[in-house]
Amino acid sequence: MAKNEKKMVDAITPMDEDFAQWYTDIVKKAELIAYTSVKGCMVIRPYGYAIWENIQRILDGMFKETGHENVNMPMFIPESLLQKEKDHVEGFAPEVAWVTYGGNTKLEERLCVRPTSETLFCDHYKDIVHSYRDLPKLYNQWVSVVRWEKTTRPFLRSREFLWQEGHTIHATAEEAIAETEQMLGVYTRFCEESLAIPVVQGKKTESDKFAGAVSTYAIEALMHDGKALQAGTSHYFGDGFAQAFGIQYADKDNTLKYPHQTSWGVTTRLIGAIIMTHGDNNGLVLPPAVAPIQVVIVPAAMHKEGVLDKARGVCAQLKAAGIRVKLDETDNSPGWKFAEYEMKGVPVRLEIGPRDIAANQCILATRHNGEKTPVSLDSLTESVQAKLQEVHDGLYAAALENRKNRTYQCRSIEEIQAALAEKDGFIEAMWCGDEACEDEVKAQTGAGSRCIPLEQKHIADTCVCCGKPAKCMVLWGKAY
């Protein structure tokens, strides 16, 4: 026992000791990723990819429900195309990867590997949008993009990452703005209802906007270590891209007009958010909606007559009810299996042994709080389904509680410094709207502006930095 305990401690670095190492241990030991020989490019292993597939499936359904269609753009962008919108190219140029040869032929024009696909969509919209009848186009694609980051971390910042990028084009600014807001809402619902991650919706400040956008909205989540993670973004472009790319449509009154565009995206970073929101010192903790395995069945005294048959029966029954269930029939010891599936964050574990079978029950253990309760085999499916919902609610409540405990309202830079000296977290503080103050707060506290929350609070009358009249409340925090 003592030996076993030591092993488990060795298995993973405690969160409080070294949060970054804890994170790295989890992504490797839960078999989410493997490194490759190219910096910042990782193998997303089956267990990690299965989480992404669940994210995709749910989000894709939400996109379809709101009228979007999937398309697929090429991964190469000619340099001249990338350069059509000035702010956009300036924002992305430093981190694009280039292709200059096709086979052994030097290309006449070098091609950039897409860091994002606004330019490709615009080039296409130019050809297919001519009339108000052609609008809107509500497109999305699930692809990978490349950004040549200097420092990389699995899921949080890799050079190639998987994402979805929605690109829509509308007749009017109002419609486009409504779309931007709608998709921010979709992301918020998804994070809260499927990932059990509470988020703050807000607008980015001018300095933090997406390259080429009129306005950028984002959802911000607070990780377990008190750092902020941007979990999704939604941009309104106005007609700037349309002008740069020459996209025009004839309106009902036969005048030529520039359409208005949006784009929005979430990435595999969401998996990083799940890890850092719900994980603990025993490993990953997955929200049931995206867990590749929702229920693992661990038979005890597996060799005893009837145990395996019963376990298989239970497995089939849960599977028939649409639950993602796995029965582990390997000859590893039960203790090994407990630790293994805890590491992998499986939300619910069922233990079935001779004693349980005799009592017509099994033991149901929940990963997030370690509780074990006996449940009757007669109503097992219902019990498991109810428990999965309970787990989700418990995860969400705990994450919300953590955010609440770590959100500080500050009226001066000194108060911010004092709050962050205790523990990193979100700072709610007023801002005059001046970029110099934004920079000053970051320089003095380490906390940058995360967003201007849609839900505003009145903390004070004056800017936290310069003391001039405040325009709005800003959410500040140290960021990933």
Add this chain to the structure above:
RNA sequence: CGGGAUGUAGCUCAGUUUGGUAGAGUGCUUGGUUUGGGACCAAGAUGCCGCAGGUUCGAGUCCUGUCAUCCCGACCA
């Protein structure tokens, strides 16, 4: 891109100071005993010592370069 650390078996690492036959634990394979919180015994397999140069009779060990990973900053989903 600056500062620091590390690359040796699938994994964690020792060996580098003082150059001389490639090591341990764990995992893996096989057989047996086990199985209600990471079981035990026995036998076996596994190495471009990150990569490229150099010094040397001889390099895991010394020198130069390079690549990757981790941490801390600046930039970013």
